[in-house]
């Protein structure tokens with residue numbers, strides 16, 4: 567276990583916001599975490615926040631309590647048959663390292679999530695998704711420790727209440743109550759590529775055989791072209807969620823904007839890309855102080871250097887207002903404000 571006091575969180579959030587935390591505890595095992603919880607009064611300054619790689623966080627201020635960080639990084643096979651296997655993965659493992667390992671071993675299904683930043687634990691909290699695949703499609707169970715009494719609890723996939731970028735771990739009443747310590751992921755032994763999203767099919771090199779590794783490499787290339795590298799330009803990926811609207815509202819919008827892109831969610835609901843609307847409002851590439859809308863991907867807000875959380879929030883509000891005025895749709899941040 568490592569304990570730090572009055573620590574800068576700049577290296578712990580991909581926005582690169584320069585705030586400090588009163589305390590940070592990095593633990594290496596479930597038992598260590600349970601020990602910390604059972605000695606809560608001596609060991610923890612309140613409030614408590616569990617973070618992963620900080621790639622979906624926006625710190626608005628110094629954090630007055632304790633940041634928890636997991637270094638649990640095991641990978642164990644739980645069960646296996648001819649078609650699939652289930653692995654239990656430590657929450658502190660970097661998700662993309664896990665995906666690389668799966669692809670290397672011939673365990674398939676997560677290729678489309680390649681290069682999404684963050685840890686395995688957060689993948690289950692956030693229900694990460696890209697190119698037509700969501701973590702929830704492959705999560706069997708999420709193993710947690712209660713931050714109140716240190717007890718273990720396993721949430722089945724159904725209990726996680728997954729939907730688009732949503733889980734029970736984000737809901738009032740559960741949010742902030744659990745540390746995810748490991749996740750059971752089910753992988754397939756046969757490779758069934760999903761190519762129908764985001765230009766994957768056209769980006770795949772025609773001459774190369776379609777393997778999971780090639781698909782992963784292609785997705786990594788596309789992402790590197792489209793998204794800013796947080797090491798170079800602070801950001802948290804898509805800042806806003808793509809709104810889901812009733813079909814009737816979408817049809818009205820299509821009268822005014824015949825080129826509006828869309829994805830059917832079900833018979834009655836349509837998902838509209840927030841980035842397209844932000845671009846239509848003329849915000850792509852525009853700055854407010856040290857914060858800006860990225861010039862290649864309007865869904866991403868960036869820290870041009872020295873931005874505070876408040877700078878990013880001001881920009882966020884200006885963009886939301888523009889979209890509301892133009893399209894009559896309220897877009898919501900995907901990023902967690904702390």
Ligand SMILES: Cc1cc2nc3c(=O)[nH]c(=O)nc-3n(C[C@H](O)[C@H](O)[C@H](O)COP(=O)(O)OP(=O)(O)OC[C@H]3O[C@@H](n4cnc5c(N)ncnc54)[C@H](O)[C@@H]3O)c2cc1C
Pocket residue numbers: 580615616617618619620621622623636657682683684685686687688689691692693694695696744745746747793794795796801802803804902
């Ligand atoms: C360049 C870039 C591209 C991105 N692209 C995508 C994308 O394509 N698709 C997508 O879905 N997301 C994307 N994201 C967002 C981000 O990668 C995901 O939300 C990711 O799951 C966050 O992981 P993290 O470890 O950084 O979690 P953090 O940002 O540290 O935390 C996120 C949330 O999870 C909670 N949490 C983290 N770990 C634990 C734990 N062990 N126990 C309990 N709670 C925990 C935190 O309290 C917080 O509420 C992108 C981000 C960036 C910077």
